Each structure stands twice: as structure tokens, then as C-alpha cells.
Amino acid sequence: MTPTDPVTNTDPNPTASPTPTPTTTPPAKGKSLYDRLGGKDAITAVVDDFVNRTTSDPSIKHRFFNTDAANLKKLLVEFVCEATGGPCKYTGRDMESSHAGMDLVDEEFTALVTNLVGTLDKFKVPEKEKGELLGALGPLKPMMVKPEKLKPMDAKKLAAVTKLAATVKDPEGQELLNFAVTAGTRGQRNYAEQLFTRAEMKLGPKAVAAVAKTFREGAPTRVNTEVKKMPADSKPQPASIGSSEADEPDAKPAKGALTGMLTLDGKPSTGKGVVMLWPKAGKGKKRVAKTRVIEQRDKMFAPQVMAVPVGSTVSFPNFDPIFHNVFSLSKVKPFDLGMYKNGESRDVKLDKPGIVRLGCNLHAAMSAWVIVVDAPHYVIPDASGKFEFKSLAPGKYKVQAWNERSGEPTTSEIEVKEGPNETKLDLKAGATATISPDKFGTARDK
Incomplete structure (x- = not known):
């Protein structure tokens, strides 16, 4: 709706975004529009009034119910400052990404423009400068408003x-x-x-x-259990977690060890993944179900990838001062935890093996993965794709490897001998990294 999505899609770690559309009208007497508007202090005052006006406008205020107003104002000042030729650098996400899944319509965009005009008139901005500033906003509309994809409800x-x-x-x-x-x-x-x-x-x-x-109707099963209260001083979770050897170390290490590299089409892998091993002879050690946590903090999931045995329970606490709505459309475990606020949590029991993709229905950029494993040996590769098993009995193993860029897991076989062993697991790239759909399965990246 503005340079950063006030409701759904603010990215706490924004990627480089396109330079805001600059004004095209030649500046009067060589001065930039930034200078003619009065510099950063004047722009800050305009933005403050515009945000206050918009978030109280009855026609559009509900779009901002989950907004970090201070951050919104900060990014808007950066955006207008840079777009008008000022010295600022916009640190938010591009228009299309930041409004993904919002389904804005013409009436809402018009309300934004009307509020901006009201603010500019309040500060007696001259017609020439007002026209230039509004002219910079016009090209953004196609990136924010895409009514052709909307279908009225019954x-x-x-x-x-x-x-x-x-x-x-x-x-x-x-x-x-x-x-x-x-x-x-x-x-x-x-x-x-x-x-x-x-x-x-x-x-x-x-x-x-x-x-x-x-x-x-059309969303996953709603989890309506009472929310649990979580301690406000709970420590942040790691970026990834999941290793059979870390979870349940052998009292006496087995005689074999395996190190390896997960690649995609022969190139170093990126994204989240897992490697799982099953001994060809015998069933291997049955892993005990765990109790784990995937938190929502700073508009991110943590861990962003987790491997847990079948039967494990995962809590999803919210430690942000805004609402989140965790859900999954995965066939293994579809669920919708609903909206809950800071300090609250709900649990999900994962009772089938497979890959569970997590999303937030209010923040399209949030995504994480839970791999529910029935393998006796499993590990999450590091960011470069490296993985290691330090305690394996010599013998043949079925290997399953998965990466979020590969789609379905790839199955192969390996023989582990006494002492150190090395391998390379090359997966075929197939899945395109996308923003997760909303909980109704509607794409949010178009």
C-alpha cells in the first residue's frame, strides 16, 4: 500500500530494491524537488501527517491494523527522500514484493492518493511540486493494484x-x-x-x-486450542536445528563416518535441505519424538528449517508486537493456527513423515520448513551444503536428500566403510523459489 506493506509483507531483511521512480519535471533554478519541498525535515512532517491521516481514514484504516507505524514512517521518508533527489537510500522492498497477496483495489489506491493530497494541501505545498510528487506515485499503481485476479465471494x-x-x-x-x-x-x-x-x-x-x-471454507483445518502464554524473555531460536546425532548421541560411536556435499545441478546448493539415511539391513535405531519450537520474531521464522522425528510436537510462539497467522498447506500436515499476538503460542503434532512448508497468512515473505523424518539418521546441511554423520555402522544405506530448490526428495544408495567416508549428493534443480501462497492456496507472488 506504501513502500512497505503495512499489513502483510514487511521483510526484516530486505533485498536490494529498485530505485524509487524519480520525478521527471526539470527542477526550478537547478534545485531538486527534495530541496524545493524543504528537505528531510519537511518530508518527515508530511509523511507523519499522511500516515496518521491514512491510518484513521474509515475507508482504509483496517489495512493498517497490524502495522509497525514507526517503521512505516521511516521507510516512507526514505522512499520520498530518494525519489525526489535527496541524499537518502530506501531500504525497503520493491512495490510488487511488498504488496504481494494484499489484493488492493482501485478504491483503496484512490484513498491513499486522496489522503496524500490532503496532507500536501495542509502544508501548502505549491501546485508545481505537488504535481511532481503525485506524478511519481502514478507509475506505482500497476505494481500495487491487480484487480484482474480477484473473484467475488458468494x-x-x-x-x-x-x-x-x-x-x-x-x-x-x-x-x-x-x-x-x-x-x-x-x-x-x-x-x-x-x-x-x-x-x-x-x-x-x-x-x-x-x-x-x-x-x-477452502483453508486448512483451523486449530482452535487455547493459546499458551510464553515467557517474554525466551531466548531466540537458531536458524536451523535437526540432527539425529545431536538429538540422541550414541554412547559409543560406530566405526563409520560420512561427510558430504549437497549440490544442485553440480553447483553449490542454496536454501534449506536435509539428508536422511536408512540401513539396508535392519531397521536402525528408532528416534524418539521431540518437543520443539519455531518462533516468529522480527517477522521471521526461526528456525527456518527443522528436522524432527515422527510424532514430535512443535510450538509456534509469537514474539513480535504484531499478529501472525502460521499455516501450512502441505499434504503431510495441513493446518491453520489462526491469528494470535505477542507472547502467545499454539502447538501442532506432526504424526506423518514428509515435508511441511510453513507460511504466515499476514506476512507473505515469511517462510520455513519442517522435515518430519522416520529415518534413524538425519542431518540439516549447512548453508554451503556440507553435512556430516560421525557415527554410522559400516554397511549399505538408502539415502534421501532434499533441498527446497529441488522439489521432491532424491533417493540413492551408498556404502559406508570403516573409518571416514566422503560422498557428493547432486540434486536436480526443479522448484522455483517463490513467496508461499496464502492459506487458501492463492498465489501471492503475482
Whole structure:
């Protein structure tokens, strides 16, 4: 909606983004638009008023319910400063990425422009400079608004929601239900469900149970267990976790060892992965289910890749001052944890082997992987693709290796002899790195 997504897609580790569209009108007397607007202090004042005006605008304020307002203002100042020829460097994400999955429509973009005009008029910005600044905003619209992909929700079902809303006495709850209907009518299905969830949190599940299916149908099974409270001083989780030898070290190391490299089409692998081994003779050691944590902190999952034995339970605490909505569409374990806030958590038991991709329905850039293993030996390769097993009984093993860029796991066979052994597991690149779809399976990267 603005240079950083206020609701869904702020990336805490932004990649280099395109330079904001500069103004094309020649500057008066050699001065840049930045100077003619009054420099950074003036731009900061304009941005502050614009954000305050927009986040209180009844027609669009709900888009900002989950916003870090201070960060939004900071990025907007950087964006306008750089776009007008100032000395700043915009550190946010590009328009298309930062608005992925928001399903903005013309009315919302128009509301933004109207609020900006109101702010510029309040500060008595001259018509020439105002026109140049608004002219820089126009080319951004195709990157932010893509109405052609939207399909309105069922009108009869939405009419039932409107009827229910008319009976609600709580003004905020009623407003949220009516906005959910508006979003559904526009075809903003994911946004409509977010608004409905907020109404449900305000009014209670029983009050809106009759229409819940209207907004939830097509999403994974909702986990409605009571949220658990987590200590605020919980230590941050590592970037990756999952090693059979670290989880349950052998009392006496076996006589074989294996080091190796995971590659993609002969090149060093990038992304998350796992290597699993099964002895060809016998079943191998049965691994004990674990209790693990994948946190949401700084709008990122951590760990971003985890391997756990079948039957393990994973907690998903939120340590951010905003809401998150963890979900998975994976066939192994589809689930929707719903929205919950800072200091709260819900658990998921992973009872089948396979690969579980995690996403956040409010922040499209968030992604992580859980590999649920039934193998007696498993390890997460490091960032360069290197892996190591220090304790393996000599013999033949079935090997399964997977990387998020390879798609399905690749199966092969290896013989481990006494002493050190080396191998190279080359996978065929097949999966393209993309932003995860929303919990209804709708692509958020187009």
C-alpha cells in the first residue's frame, strides 16, 4: 500500500530494491524537488501527517491494523527522500514484493492518493511540486493494484453476514463484519477472512459461528486450542536445528563416518535441505519424538528449517508486537493456527513423515520448513551444503536428500566403510523459489 506493506509483507531483511521512480519535471533554478519541498525535515512532517491521516481514514484504516507505524514512517521518508533527489537510500522492498497477496483495489489506491493530497494541501505545498510528487506515485499503481485476479465471494453467503452484522450491538464488531463483506464482494478473500477473524476475536466465536464457514471454507483445518502464554524473555531460536546425532548421541560411536556435499545441478546448493539415511539391513535405531519450537520474531521464522522425528510436537510462539497467522498447506500436515499476538503460542503434532512448508497468512515473505523424518539418521546441511554423520555402522544405506530448490526428495544408495567416508549428493534443480501462497492456496507472488 506504501513502500512497505503495512499489513502483510514487511521483510526484516530486505533485498536490494529498485530505485524509487524519480520525478521527471526539470527542477526550478537547478534545485531538486527534495530541496524545493524543504528537505528531510519537511518530508518527515508530511509523511507523519499522511500516515496518521491514512491510518484513521474509515475507508482504509483496517489495512493498517497490524502495522509497525514507526517503521512505516521511516521507510516512507526514505522512499520520498530518494525519489525526489535527496541524499537518502530506501531500504525497503520493491512495490510488487511488498504488496504481494494484499489484493488492493482501485478504491483503496484512490484513498491513499486522496489522503496524500490532503496532507500536501495542509502544508501548502505549491501546485508545481505537488504535481511532481503525485506524478511519481502514478507509475506505482500497476505494481500495487491487480484487480484482474480477484473473484467475488458468494453473494448469498455474504448477505447472511450482513444480516448478522445488523444484529450486533458492538460498534467495532459490526464495522469489522461489514468491512469483511465489502472485501468479499470485491474478491479480496484473504483480507475478508482477516477482517472476519478480528470480528470473531472481538465478539467471541459463538457470536459469529453461523457465518464462519463463509470465510474459512477452502483453508486448512483451523486449530482452535487455547493459546499458551510464553515467557517474554525466551531466548531466540537458531536458524536451523535437526540432527539425529545431536538429538540422541550414541554412547559409543560406530566405526563409520560420512561427510558430504549437497549440490544442485553440480553447483553449490542454496536454501534449506536435509539428508536422511536408512540401513539396508535392519531397521536402525528408532528416534524418539521431540518437543520443539519455531518462533516468529522480527517477522521471521526461526528456525527456518527443522528436522524432527515422527510424532514430535512443535510450538509456534509469537514474539513480535504484531499478529501472525502460521499455516501450512502441505499434504503431510495441513493446518491453520489462526491469528494470535505477542507472547502467545499454539502447538501442532506432526504424526506423518514428509515435508511441511510453513507460511504466515499476514506476512507473505515469511517462510520455513519442517522435515518430519522416520529415518534413524538425519542431518540439516549447512548453508554451503556440507553435512556430516560421525557415527554410522559400516554397511549399505538408502539415502534421501532434499533441498527446497529441488522439489521432491532424491533417493540413492551408498556404502559406508570403516573409518571416514566422503560422498557428493547432486540434486536436480526443479522448484522455483517463490513467496508461499496464502492459506487458501492463492498465489501471492503475482
